[in-house]
Amino acid sequence: MRGIARLLTLAAVLILVVGLGMVLSTTQENPAGPAVSASPTAGGTSAIGTGSASPGSAKTATVPAVPEVANTSGLEAVAASSLPPEARETLALIARGGPYPYSRDGAVFSNFERLLPRKPGGYYKEFTVRTPGESDRGARRIVAGETGEKYYTPDHYESFLFIVESK
Template sequence: MRGIARLLVLAGVLVLVAVLGLVLSNTPGSPVSPDITAGSTAAPAPAVEGTAPAGPDVQNTSGLEAVAASALPPEARSTLALIARGGPYPYARDGAVFSNFERLLPRKPAGYYKEFTVRTPGESDRGARRIVVGGAAEKYYTPDHYESFLHILEGK
């Protein structure tokens, strides 16, 4: 009888863990939340397919350090201008899906992020710098090929 009681307690704990996991995954702001629109204040008309145009009211909910767009290198500001215009982009991979394998950006569904090259003077290839754009218009800058990210504050 003691064996059955232990199994019932174990089953109850497993059910509790499963329910807690479901509750947390549906909490806005959760790193595993499937809700990609929570907290978005972006305008509805996309400049890049699958993304919305950014403005000063796109909120930094990423937990990452922020940087004013005006403080970025001139090449990054040029890339931001290209993104705002919808191109044309100088590199074939610009606008490709960024999969966030490093999991440094907030977790979102596949295809949510797009990446754009930031030209690096003196480099013969694409270099290491990128701007990653999310589907709710948030933008991130990586100077070191996805080893770190800064949330871009546009209009600043």
């Protein structure tokens, strides 16, 4: 009987270790993993803010301005003009480099869900899309990559659409 109890305890510990390993592998970016980078394109640069709620105090990161970004994500594409008006307002704020109404706008998006293409840490920034009637930030966001690609999530990172911006 003691042998069976030991075997069951060992099996339970093994299941816990494997389960913990699976959870950790899906919630952490792998710094040793392959870094995929987009080809550089012609154009100037634009700024993406990194989290300021007041005008004139926005910290900015230089991001290449890409007139037309190819959808290499495999995600469904949506025209920017088809997005809700609040999302189009957020796109305009990103293009201007702020100021942003929420302190978390411009914060690093870590892509823990791994629904966007894998990139090095700090590659993506997130921006709030105001939701009428919500007292907090709501669930809608735009995530912008360093090379200019942008994604819209209406459901707090459960799904994404690649945004096609017109020239």
